[in-house]
Amino acid sequence: NAGVMQNPRHLVRRRGQEARLRCSPMKGHSHVYWYRQLPEEGLKFMVYLQKENIIDESGMPKERFSAEFPKEGPSILRIQQVVRGDSAAYFCASSPQVGEAFFGQGTRLTVV
Amino acid sequence: DQQVKQNSPSLSVQEGRISILNCDYTNSMFDYFLWYKKYPAEGPTFLISISSIKDKNEDGRFTVFLNKSAKHLSLHIVPSQPGDSAVYFCAASGRIRRGGSEKLVFGKGTKLTVNP
Numbered sequence: 001n002a003g004v005m006q007n008p009r010h011l012v013r014r015r016g017q018e019a020r021l022r023c024s025p026m027k028g029h030s031h032v033y034w035y036r037q038l039p040e041e042g043l044k045f046m047v048y049l050q051k052e053n054i055i056d057e058s059g060m061p062k063e064r065f066s067a068e069f070p071k072e073g074p075s076i077l078r079i080q081q082v083v084r085g086d087s088a089a090y091f092c093a094s095s096p097q098v099g100e101a102f103f104g105q106g107t108r109l110t111v112v
Numbered sequence: 113d114q115q116v117k118q119n120s121p122s123l124s125v126q127e128g129r130i131s132i133l134n135c136d137y138t139n140s141m142f143d144y145f146l147w148y149k150k151y152p153a154e155g156p157t158f159l160i161s162i163s164s165i166k167d168k169n170e171d172g173r174f175t176v177f178l179n180k181s182a183k184h185l186s187l188h189i190v191p192s193q194p195g196d197s198a199v200y201f202c203a204a205s206g207r208i209r210r211g212g213s214e215k216l217v218f219g220k221g222t223k224l225t226v227n228p
Contacts (some may be wrong), residue, residue, distance in 0.1 A: 004155070006155075033215060033216070035218070041220060042118075042201060042218045042219055042220035042221050043156070043201060043203075043216075043218040044218075045215045045216065045217060045218075048214075048215045056215055059215075091155055091156070093155075093156075093216075100146065100158045100161065101158070101216060102158060103148075103155035103156045103157070103158075104155050105153075105154055105155045106153075106154070106155050108153075
């Protein structure tokens with residue numbers, strides 16, 4: 001049973017480009033969470049999704065950021081028109097209905 | 113507003129001794145607490161959890177203590193080993209009350225260094 005898979009591990013984008021981060025949850029997990037870790041900071045909650053539904057997006061910036069978890073395929077975190085301040089490590093976690101959340105290895109986004 | 117606080121950014125202990133990592137929370141709706149361990153360039157790894165109906169949970173060398181009245185929890189590692197050197201994150205949720213999965217709110221982490 002593979003763990004939570006995130007890709008790419010490293011992503012470099014120029015200012016103004018779009019960044020797409022992918023997360024495949026563990027088998028049997030229907031809940032996905034995205035977190036962001038800025039340098040010297042803890043993990044900040046961004047969004048919580050179940051299949052085809054956004055449950056809680058209270059941590060998502062109102063503009064340029066969006067997330068989806070389609071019926072088929074991975075969850076996608078999309079950042080449009082990236083700026084330098086978006087540079088961070090983005091972690092995805094998945095969980096079953098009741099159970100612990102397991103994290104992926106993260107995607108390190110660098111905006112140049 | 114930091115709902116979960118880890119006031120010690122770093123902690124250094126000698127191999128074989130006890131490591132005590134502390135965490136405070138402010139939201140009285142939290143009823144489920146977890147500790148995660150994180151190595152550089154890796155994702156957090158779940159270590160141990162405790163629900164608000166308990167005050168202690170033990171798993172091998174790791175024990176978590178919960179003091180609800182003080183809104184405080186701690187992670188004890190004994191004996192500490194050099195391989196325990198990592199950043200430890202405290203996390204909280206209202207999962208029990210909600211009856212299922214819920215987002216985790218994390219502290220900023222404590223970097224533990226265990227010296228040989």
